[in-house]
Amino acid sequence: MTEMTDEQKIKVARQFMEALPHSHHLQMSLERIDAGIAEISMPYDEKLIGDPETGVVHGGAVSALMDTCCGAAVISHPSVPTATATIDIRIDYMRPATPGQGLFARAECYHVTRSVAFVRATTYDDDRDRPVATATGAFTVERTTRSGAKS
Template sequence: MTPDLTSAARDEIAQRFISALPYAKALGLTLVRLGDGMAEILMPWNVQLVGDPETGVIHGGAVFALMDTCAGTAVMSHASAPRRTATLDLRIDYMRAAMPDRVITARAECYHITRTVAFVRATATDGDDRPIATATGAFMIEPAP
């Protein structure tokens, strides 16, 4: 049986999930939108995250962490209300470098969920119509009792 989550309950679950991750705070991640199996998280440009000092481009590892967190948040907000999640597989295709001094936004959707595995798609952008990166992933879930 699938529990019916209210919007407020989903928001609380997602906020608890993100606030429990010290690296999310270090990256400045901010949850800006949440729905049933969907999440949107922002990561501000920060000189401490730059991977190339000459260009000011954010390191790909920070983009990866943003997308992984956003995808996990989308899973946690799914109507089936999983209690825990862990990344099993996350494939990211980097399309281009993020522009310096721009906020990076990740959007993820949990498009299919089984009893123990959730499947997610995500995209990262920096205000341009062209994506920085796209991702597909599988996440282990611990179902609600």
């Protein structure tokens, strides 16, 4: 595999994120991607409601946002090739997101070994001082090339 510059990696990571059908359906938008850091926003939408009485977004939609954001942070990391998959993710819900407000997630890939990338993420609504949810996850570092050979 030819080495890519950080700039090329970030470009590939951006293209990859924007090609994910589910993320596209949730109208996720990549706000920032840098070496090991990703920020993604997702607008409020009635189809994401989990509690019909209050209009609060379902936890599952928050999970989808953070899983995507964590994945983006991993593939933008300089020492990770272009692919990854979630091994596990733990999500903590601090408070319900305010109905009508969009969500914003920020993920940081803070450590990478030969096989595993460690990530943490936080989700906010318009109030950036009080997180809606946090996540910690372990992701695979895929070192298999297209031909199937390990690099």
